[in-house]
Amino acid sequence: MIQSISSSWLSEYSSAVAAGICAILVFFGWLCLHLNLIGPAFILLAIAYLVGGYESTQAGLTTLWEEKELDVDLLMIVAALGAAILGLWDSNYYLIIDGAVLILIFAISGALEQIAMAKTDRNIRSLMAMTPDTARLITGDREKEVPIKQLQIGDTVLVKPGELIPIDGLIMEGNSPINQAPITGESLPVDKTIGEEVFAGTLNGAGVLRLKVETPPESRLIERVIRLVEKAQNESPPSQQFIEGFERGYAKIIVILGLIFGILPPFFWGWTWETTIYRALIFLVVASPCALMASIMPALLSGIANGAKQGILFKNGARLEMIGRIRAIAFDKTGTLTLGKLQVVEIIPIHAVSENEVLAVAASLESCSEHPIGSAITATARERGINFFSANQVQAVSGRGITGKIADKSVSVGNFAYIRDHITDLDQNILAIRERLQKEGRTLVWVVQENQIIGAIAVADSLRESAVNLVKQLKKIGIEHIVLITGDNQQSADKVAEKLGIEEVYADLLPEDKLSVIQNLQEKYHTVAMVGDGINDAPALAMANVGIAMGKAGSDVALETADIILMSDNLAKIPSAINLGRRANRIVKQNITFALAFIGILLIANFAGDITLPLGVIGHEGSTVLVTLSGLRLFK
Numbered sequence: 299m300i301q302s303i304s305s306s307w308l309s310e311y312s313s314a315v316a317a318g319i320c321a322i323l324v325f326f327g328w329l330c331l332h333l334n335l336i337g338p339a340f341i342l343l344a345i346a347y348l349v350g351g352y353e354s355t356q357a358g359l360t361t362l363w364e365e366k367e368l369d370v371d372l373l374m375i376v377a378a379l380g381a382a383i384l385g386l387w388d389s390n391y392y393l394i395i396d397g398a399v400l401i402l403i404f405a406i407s408g409a410l411e412q413i414a415m416a417k418t419d420r421n422i423r424s425l426m427a428m429t430p431d432t433a434r435l436i437t438g439d440r441e442k443e444v445p446i447k448q449l450q451i452g453d454t455v456l457v458k459p460g461e462l463i464p465i466d467g468l469i470m471e472g473n474s475p476i477n478q479a480p481i482t483g484e485s486l487p488v489d490k491t492i493g494e495e496v497f498a499g500t501l502n503g504a505g506v507l508r509l510k511v512e513t514p515p516e517s518r519l520i521e522r523v524i525r526l527v528e529k530a531q532n533e534s535p536p537s538q539q540f541i542e543g544f545e546r547g548y549a550k551i552i553v554i555l556g557l558i559f560g561i562l563p564p565f566f567w568g569w570t571w572e573t574t575i576y577r578a579l580i581f582l583v584v585a586s587p588c589a590l591m592a593s594i595m596p597a598l599l600s601g602i603a604n605g606a607k608q609g610i611l612f613k614n615g616a617r618l619e620m621i622g623r624i625r626a627i628a629f630d631k632t633g634t635l636t637l638g639k640l641q642v643v644e645i646i647p648i649h650a651v652s653e654n655e656v657l658a659v660a661a662s663l664e665s666c667s668e669h670p671i672g673s674a675i676t677a678t679a680r681e682r683g684i685n686f687f688s689a690n691q692v693q694a695v696s697g698r699g700i701t702g703k704i705a706d707k708s709v710s711v712g713n714f715a716y717i718r719d720h721i722t723d724l725d726q727n728i729l730a731i732r733e734r735l736q737k738e739g740r741t742l743v744w745v746v747q748e749n750q751i752i753g754a755i756a757v758a759d760s761l762r763e764s765a766v767n768l769v770k771q772l773k774k775i776g777i778e779h780i781v782l783i784t785g786d787n788q789q790s791a792d793k794v795a796e797k798l799g800i801e802e803v804y805a806d807l808l809p810e811d812k813l814s815v816i817q818n819l820q821e822k823y824h825t826v827a828m829v830g831d832g833i834n835d836a837p838a839l840a841m842a843n844v845g846i847a848m849g850k851a852g853s854d855v856a857l858e859t860a861d862i863i864l865m866s867d868n869l870a871k872i873p874s875a876i877n878l879g880r881r882a883n884r885i886v887k888q889n890i891t892f893a894l895a896f897i898g899i900l901l902i903a904n905f906a907g908d909i910t911l912p913l914g915v916i917g918h919e920g921s922t923v924l925v926t927l928s929g930l931r932l933f934k
Contacts, residue, residue, distance in 0.1 A: 313353060314409040317402065320350030324398045331395065343398050347382070350401040351375055374400065374586065380579045396910065400583060406923075433464040436508065453511040457502050465498050467509035474505025556582045577904060580914040584900035589921040593889035596929030601882040604932050609865040610875045611849070617861040619886075621844045622879025626823035627777055627872075628816060628838070630830035631784035631794055634848060635768075635869070636759040638831070640671055642678040643740065644756040646731055654684055656753030660711045660745045662687040663700050671743060672700070674757050675711075699743070710746040717744040721751065728754075736789055759790075761797060764869040769799045771873040779823055783807055783815050783838070812838040829872065830860075846872065882932060889925040896921040 323346035330339035351374075358372030378397040434456040435444045441456060446464055449455070454470065457463055463476070473491035477500060490496055496509065560578035563569040569577075598615035605612050612618045632638050645653040661679035664672030665686055679686065689709070692702035699712015710717065714732060718724065731754055735742050740756040769780055782795045783804045791805035804815050816838045819826045828835070828842035839845030839860050847860030848867045864871050900917050903909045909917075 313405065316349050316353065317405040317409040320346050320398075320402050320405050323349065324395070324402050327398065328395050340394075343382075343394055346398050347378065347401055350398075350405040351378065354401075354405075374583065376582065380575065380582075430462050430464045434458075449511050449514075451511055451514060455509045455511060457507045457509060459502060459504050459506060461502050463496050463498055463500050463502055463507075463509070465509065465511050466513045467496060467511050469494055469496060469507055470510050471508035472505050474507055475503035477501040477503070552582060552585045555585070580904045580909065581901070584904055584914045584917065585897060589893035589896060589925050590890065592922050592926045592929070593893050594886050594929075596926050597882050597885045597889065597932055598929075600930050600932040601878055605875065605878055608871060608874060609849075609868065610871050610878070611863040611865060612875075613861050613863075617844055618879050618882050620825065620879070621827065621862065621875055622881075622883040624825045624827045624844060624876065625777065626779035626781070626819050626825075627772065627827040627829065628781040628783050628819060628842070629800075630812075630828075630835050630838075631782055631791055632759060633831040634762075634829055634835075635765045635782070635794060635798065636761055638759065640674040640741070640757045641760055642674055642755055643758045644735070646754045646756070648728070648751055648753050651752050653753075654682065656745050656755065657682065658684045658687065659704065659709055659747060659752065660743070660755055662689045662704055663692060663702050663709055663711050665689075666692045666702070667694055667700050671741065671757055675743075675755060704747075707748050711743055713743060717746055717751065721746065721749060724751075738793060741790075761794065762867070762869060764867075764871075765798060768869045768872065771870070772876075775873055775876060777876070779819070781815070781819065783812050785812075810837065813841050816841045829869070846875075878932070885928060885931060889928055892928075893921060893925055 323342050327339050327342035327346060330336075330342060355372075355375050358375055361372070378400045380397070382394045382397040430446070432443050432445055433449060435442050435449065436454040436456050449465060455465055455467065459474070469490055469492050471492065473489065476488050476490045476496055490507075495512070496507070556578050559581050560575050563574045563577070564571055595615070598618055601618050602612045602615065605618070629635050642657075645656055647653050647656050657675070657679050661676045661684065664675045666689060667673075676686075687704045689702045689704050692700065694700045695712070695716065698716035699710060701708070701710040701712075703709065728751060732742060735754075735756050738756075740758050743755050743757070744751055745753045745755065772780055779802070780800050781802045781804065782791060782798075782800045784791045785805075785807050788803075788805040791803050795801070795803045804811070807815070812835065816826060816828055820841075820843070825843045827844040827846055828838045829846040829848075830836075830839055831848040835847075839847060844862060845860040846862045846864065849863045849865040862875060896917065900909075900914060903917075904914060
């Protein structure tokens with residue numbers, strides 16, 4: 299175990315170890331040279347060159363051999379070896395120290411980059427560590443601890459108080475507050491009870507839970523998070539791809555100019571060959587685009603890690619860049635701005651009956667139905683403690699309603715068209731109720747007993763709590779255009795839009811219609827985001843410049859298609875994601891500007907001033923370290 303930990307630590311911090319050894323060797327090499335111990339100094343400095351320059355030499359030669367390209371690593375090694383050769387040639391042994399310091403500082407820069415990447419890797423490993431390797435499988439009356447990978451869909455798992463939940467599943471028995479912060483970013487525990495979903499890697503509170511396994515272990519939400527974060531680390535955004543392509547062409551130009559500066563000055567300006575070659579070597583160092591290369595990825599990777607802590611999962615750095623540039627955003631309604639779960643919002647008794655009587659008749663019939671409206675009615679009846687009647691001869695008519703008998707009385711519950719088929723004489727009071735509730739965007743079902751309407755029940759989808767201030771926040775941060783697009787009817791869509799302050803609404807849309815709306819928005823505003831949750835949103839999510847899916851409510855297709863996933867379905871995280879993208883873009887621009895300016899200053903200082911190779915190295919590598927640390931600001 300100790301050997302394994304040691305091996306892991308060495309592999310994770312190999313560059314830092316090499317840089318530390320190189321520093322010790324350079325110091326003692328310099329000391330020996332100062333004491334005129336030339337032989338020991340040469341040996342120590344040669345080892346320093348090997349230890350500190352091994353990784354850069356390997357990387358540079360690999361790029362040269364496999365891709366036929368020059369890179370920064372090879373430029374640094376050439377400059378260091380050039381200094382050493384020049385020192386031996388001119389018996390100026392302190393030039394060998396200059397080359398060794400170049401190797402050392404370049405090694406330190408590589409070590410800092412490795413440490414920064416290791417921080418992100420630790421974030422991923424901490425996600426992996428959040429899930430236990432075993433679970434308590436319940437078979438009959440027996441409890442057995444088994445490896446997670448042996449669990450199958452439908453198995454029952456026991457979770458005790460204070461334990462990490464090992465699987466994604468439904469609560470079959472018990473209730474408990476669950477700390478979901480590692481997965482969704484929610485700051486407070488969420489009370490969960492029978493029938494609700496829990497996720498692997500979340501922390502159980504004080505209750506004992508029996509869970510039914512809903513997904514195979516490899517499909518757990520946390521596994522998907524880990525895979526997506528790993529994928530994001532390995533993908534280069536467009537800006538990084540541009541810089542990498544630029545670096546290769548730039549490196550060739552630097553080598554050619556280095557050769558020119560190493561040959562022409564003695565003929566044109568009367569420089570000595572020692573000065574010329576030394577200045578050419580400094581030119582190779584200070585003109586190398588290390589800081590430019592470090593300007594982008596540390597910022598984007600730290601931004602991705604920051605988002606994951608908040609429950610905002612960016613699939614790659616390009617999406618983090620892009621969301622910071624959006625000018626318009628479109629929202630699906632059902633399941634996105636609303637909970638996608640119908641609730642009874644009003645009961646209107648007619649003909650001297652009470653609300654509870656109307657609800658009891660309707661719920662007795664609807665308890666035999668699986669329709670979402672029926673589920674909302676029966677749930678409300680249970681919440682009120684209403685006892686159901688025994689219903690028989692129950693028959694459902696798809697898309698219209700349900701009928702049956704209660705205590706030998708014929709009863710029907712259905713929409714207006716279904717009721718009108720049975721009752722032709724509708725008084726003005728009933729028509730007025732219908733008109734009022736339709737204007738409010740409610741879905742209305744009528745309850746009929748013995749061919750007489752005894753009441754109406756209005757059901758509606760509830761707005762998400764996080765949607766209420768969403769539009770205000772988006773407008774506050776400067777999003778120019780906010781649109782609601784939905785397959786629902788125009789009246790329901792208008793009502794939701796009115797509550798939220800959304801001015802442009804497109805309703806009664808098929809998936810291809812949503813796609814057209816996104817394309818039209820892109821023509822006007824260029825960079826557009828789409829937020830959705832369902833299969834019918836997938837085409838629009840794919841077409842948008844940034845697709846944002848609801849992590850808990852979203853369908854698998856939507857989650858796969860989207861670029862960003864809100865793990866807690868908290869719409870208030872969208873302004874946070876936009877601000878994070880904007881901060882990342884600002885930091886990247888600042889870093890690139892600083893890197894280019896510093897390269898320019900060092901080049902001028904090299905030819906107009908009198909900087910030494912170590913000073914050039916410190917300036918060059920110092921700027922690289924600064925832009926790397928600047929990028930890591932997004933971790934906070």
